[in-house]
Structure formats: structure tokens, C-alpha cells
Amino acid sequence: MTTHNILHLLSIFITSIFIENILLSFFLGMCSFLAVSKRIDTAMGLGIAVIFVLVITAPINWIINHYLLVPGALASIGLPNTDLSFLRLIIFISVIAAVVQLVEMIIEKVSPALYLSLGIFLPLIAVNCAILGVSLFMVEKEYSFTETIVFSVGSGIGWWLAIIAMASIREKITYSNVPKDLEGLGITMITTGLMALGFMCFGGINLSSDDSSNKNYEETIIPSFMEK
């Protein structure tokens, strides 16, 4: 693997954690994020379970998509014109549901201790939009297999980071004096907004290794800030 490739993977990794955080800039996985971010230890459990499931489902979905669903994938068995991509949604969600179920059973069998800490979160994850979102984004961005793995790990860590940060803030908010009608969901949304704003400042980082995009960055981004 060349240096360029490693840098490229690193850039996908950092981008998916900070710059395009799956939760804070694509709003995916909000439901469980809001429901489970009241305490740090439960948030930690859910966050790790999300990383875990993401890393398993996204590559599986990539393989299925690449070898079965994309137009022309079935050419080797004599069906060059078959395009099964309309089945993508149903297959992806079934894979996710099945994997979650499977992982739950395996963990229960192999490590009861881990099951006790992760187990209750696993069913929640089947309908977590972040999981399906990562699979869909990987198709939309046309990632290769390695890129998909890196992207899923990065997105998982990004989600974990966001929920941990939120849980810590919410534990502090309990002690502060919030207007009555703003309590709970309202103040949580606004805090999330401020946190997202904080994460926006990573947007200036430019990780791509080739010079053309560096030049591009200087030409486009800086002047637009100067004008303001």
C-alpha cells in the first residue's frame, strides 16, 4: 500500500469522526442518542455496541451490494443485465436485523459479562439510523472494501464520542437552573446544537494529500471567510 493510500484512509477516518460526524452533522441515530444519554455508563455501553455492530454490518452489506446487487454483478452466472439495486434497502435492513440478533445470541453464549453490559442495547441498535445510514452512505460515496471498514470504524467512534460528550454534559445540566418548559428535551437539543457547532470548527482541517485540493482550499474557503 502506498503512502497516498494510507493518507487517504486516514483522511476518511478523521473526516468520519470529526468533520462529518454521523450524529452531529447528519443527525443519524438521534433517537437512541436522546434516550440513552442521561448517564455516562449506559452511554458508554450503547456507544461501544454501536461501534461493534457498525464494524460488522457495513462490510457485510458492502460484500452483498458489490457481488449481488449492483448492475452487472450477476454477469458471471449469465445475467449481465440484471439490476437488483432496488432490493438494496430491504436486504440492508434484513442483514442489520439478522446480524444484531446473531451478535446478541453469540455474546450471550460466549461472554455473559459482556452480554449483561451490552445486551440490553443490542435490540435498540437494529433500528438505529446510524447503522443503516453508514451502509447507505458507503454505497452513495462508492467506497472500496477497505475504505468501508475504515469509514464504519470512524463513524462508530464519532457516534460514541458524541454520546459520551452529551452524557457528561447532561449529568452536569441536572444541577443547573433551566427554565421549566425548556427542561429535558428542549435544553438537550440546544446543547447538541452547540456541541455540533463546536465540531464544525474541525471543518477547516484539510487532510487530502494532493496539492490540487490544497490550492482549491486556499482559493475557495479563505476568500469566502474574508468576504464575511
Next chain:
Amino acid sequence: MLAQIKKNMYESIWKSNPIAFQVLGVCSALAVTVKLEDSLVMGIALMLVVAFSNFTLSSIRHYIPNRIRIIVELAVISSLVNVIDELLLAFYFDMSKALSVFVSLIITNCIVMGRAEAFALANTPLLSFWDGIGNGMGYAVILAMIGSLREIFGSGSLLGVQVIPSFLFDLGYVNNGLMLIPPAAFILLGLIIWTFKALGGANGDN
């Protein structure tokens, strides 16, 4: 029957709005609210999915074994979302590109699942259908509110038509760039929830 539907609608839009009070369905929604048009399409798409999934699941509710009901629900919902997705691709291609993966993500929208579990499996098909419409509407209303605020203050237009008169721009008025970035959606939603609660939309027990 009619009275019950009406009461149900009132409750799902105002008294127990799925977004404002039940924290459901914020997932796939906020990213599409930069423009009012996108928000409206997304709201309508969700409304159709909830209504028809409620209707279908309620019609077959006596035949679904309890243990595998989640899978059955997912199958029905994802087929419906698939139909909507293909329809958008066929007749509304630009919008389909603008909404990108978010239409597909209706599958994992908690409102759809939530209504199926909480309402459709225990009520008649027609009632469930209207419950779906009501909840979808409650979602669409919030989306439209955020969408119009973000479009007016972020780009000075509404549905693509300039609404902030150009002489204001000559006087030094500038569009608020904050409205175009994701955090604005969170903050606006927080403020909308605050307003809803303060105006007494909440039924007090949560």
C-alpha cells in the same frame, strides 16, 4: 368514528406531537430542513409511509405471530419506503438527489415503528390509517416550521422565491450563515419544543 379521528388528529399534532414530546423520528429528519421544499417532500413521504404501514399492519394484525412481529413490521415498512424511493427517482429526480439517503432512512424512523407497535396492532385499519396521517402531519408541521425558518433567514427566500426585499440587502442586511449549517436545526428544534411546551401543548405528565 369521525369524532374519534378528529380527537386523534388533534392529539397527535398538538397534544402529543411525535417530535416535540415523544422524541421520536428526529433521526432522519433534521438534515433535510435547509429548504422548505425538501422538508415538505420529506414530511409528505413520511406521512404516506406511516399511514399505509399502519393500515397494512392493522389489517393483518390477527395473523402476525407475536414473536416475529418486528421482522414483519420491518418488511412492510421497508417495502413501502422502497416504493416511495422509486417514485421519487422516477418523477422527482432532483429532489431524490437532494434528499439522498434520508428518504431510505424513513425505515428506521422511530415514528413509523412506534405507531405500528403502539397503535396499529391494537386498532382497526381505518382508524390506524388516520392515526398515521395525524402523526405524519405532526412530524411534517415541525419539519415545515424548521424548514421555513432556515430558508427565510439562511437564504432570504421561501420555496425558492425571494421574500426578503432586495433593498434591505442594500442597506446592509446579510443572510445568516448559521441557519445553513446543521447546528441551526438542533437549536431551532430546541426552541420550537420550548414554544410548544410553553403554549401548553404538553399534557403535563411528561
